[in-house]
Amino acid sequence: MRLKNSVVLITGASSGIGEATALAFARKGARLALCARRVARLQAVAKRCREAGSPRVTTKRVDVGRRVEARGFIAAALRDFERVDVLVNNAGLGWAGPLLEMPEEKARELVEVNILGLLWASQAALEPMLAAGAGVIINVSSIAGVRAAPYSALYSATKHAVTGLSHALRGELSGSGVKVCAVYPAVTTSEFFTVSGGREVGPVYSAEWVANLIVRTARFPRRDAMVFPFRLAHFAEPFLGGLIDHAVGELRRKAEPDVSR
Numbered sequence: 001m002r003l004k005n006s007v008v009l010i011t012g013a014s015s016g017i018g019e020a021t022a023l024a025f026a027r028k029g030a031r032l033a034l035c036a037r038r039v040a041r042l043q044a045v046a047k048r049c050r051e052a053g054s055p056r057v058t059t060k061r062v063d064v065g066r067r068v069e070a071r072g073f074i075a076a077a078l079r080d081f082e083r084v085d086v087l088v089n090n091a092g093l094g095w096a097g098p099l100l101e102m103p104e105e106k107a108r109e110l111v112e113v114n115i116l117g118l119l120w121a122s123q124a125a126l127e128p129m130l131a132a133g134a135g136v137i138i139n140v141s142s143i144a145g146v147r148a149a150p151y152s153a154l155y156s157a158t159k160h161a162v163t164g165l166s167h168a169l170r171g172e173l174s175g176s177g178v179k180v181c182a183v184y185p186a187v188t189t190s191e192f193f194t195v196s197g198g199r200e201v202g203p204v205y206s207a208e209w210v211a212n213l214i215v216r217t218a219r220f221p222r223r224d225a226m227v228f229p230f231r232l233a234h235f236a237e238p239f240l241g242g243l244i245d246h247a248v249g250e251l252r253r254k255a256e257p258d259v260s261r
């Protein structure tokens with residue numbers, strides 16, 4: 001896909017990976033529709049995107065977990081730009097801690113934002129994409145959508161759902177001209193860990209690194225994209241297993257009283 005003047009919609013563009021992705025598309029000359037809940041932050045990102053080369057950027061305050069708002073975001077973008085070329089379903093959040101202690105409200109928020117928000121936006125974007133016989137939906141899953149992480153059980157479950165939904169929908173749309181890809185970031189510098197209460201373990205990637213991967217996926221939507229280089233992807237499972245076991249060991253040592261004394 002040629003990105004210059006293409007219309008790219010990004011959810012959760014007020015910080016982290018979404019913000020970096022908006023800027024990366026702006027540098028390619030794409031027109032942008034951005035949404036999130038923090039409007040002032042979103043507008044600051046939009047200003048930087050214009051300065052970076054985007055011919056037009058719109059912003060909208062949206063809680064993607066609310067179906068009517070998620071659909072309203074796509075409808076507004078369609079009104080403003082008259083087409084939708086790329087939808088990046090990036091909005092998401094985590095929660096770290098023992099599953100037994102997870103508050104109901106947080107559990108509902110994770111499911112509503114990470115899974116349902118992505119579903120509402122995708123359904124709305126698919127209508128114009130199918131009518132045009134072209135388009136790319138990029139779903140930001142996670143390495144936790146490949147290898148579940150203890151103490152992030154529901155987050156892992158939501159990201160496995162994103163992975164499954166992406167693969168199923170890709171098959172469902174085969175031959176339609178619309179492509180669906182998942183992207184699997186590993187630990188990335190953003191506000192994610194402030195929100196989730198977790199902490200960064202293992203190699204940390206920059207949001208710009210992930211953003212460039214998302215832009216490349218939009219240009220060549222042939223397959224999913226791992227933050228790990230493709231040739232290392234099949235090593236990722238045992239590598240991640242080691243990292244997770246190490247992190248879990250540390251968390252347990254902190255949580256349990258020191259019995260050696």
Ligand SMILES: NC(=O)c1ccc[n+]([C@@H]2O[C@H](COP(=O)([O-])OP(=O)(O)OC[C@H]3O[C@@H](n4cnc5c(N)ncnc54)[C@H](OP(=O)(O)O)[C@@H]3O)[C@@H](O)[C@H]2O)c1
Nearest residue numbers: 012014015016017037038063064092142187188190191192
């Ligand atoms: N950082 C990592 O290590 C990592 C690794 C793998 C995958 N990911 C995934 O990457 C995506 C982006 O996260 P990030 O790391 O960039 O974290 P982040 O800096 O916290 O960004 C999360 C974005 O999602 C938006 N958001 C959250 N709830 C929303 C809602 N209800 N409606 C609309 N927007 C909402 C936030 O905006 P507002 O608060 O303004 O609404 C923000 O723009 C998430 O899907 C996350 O699961 C992150």
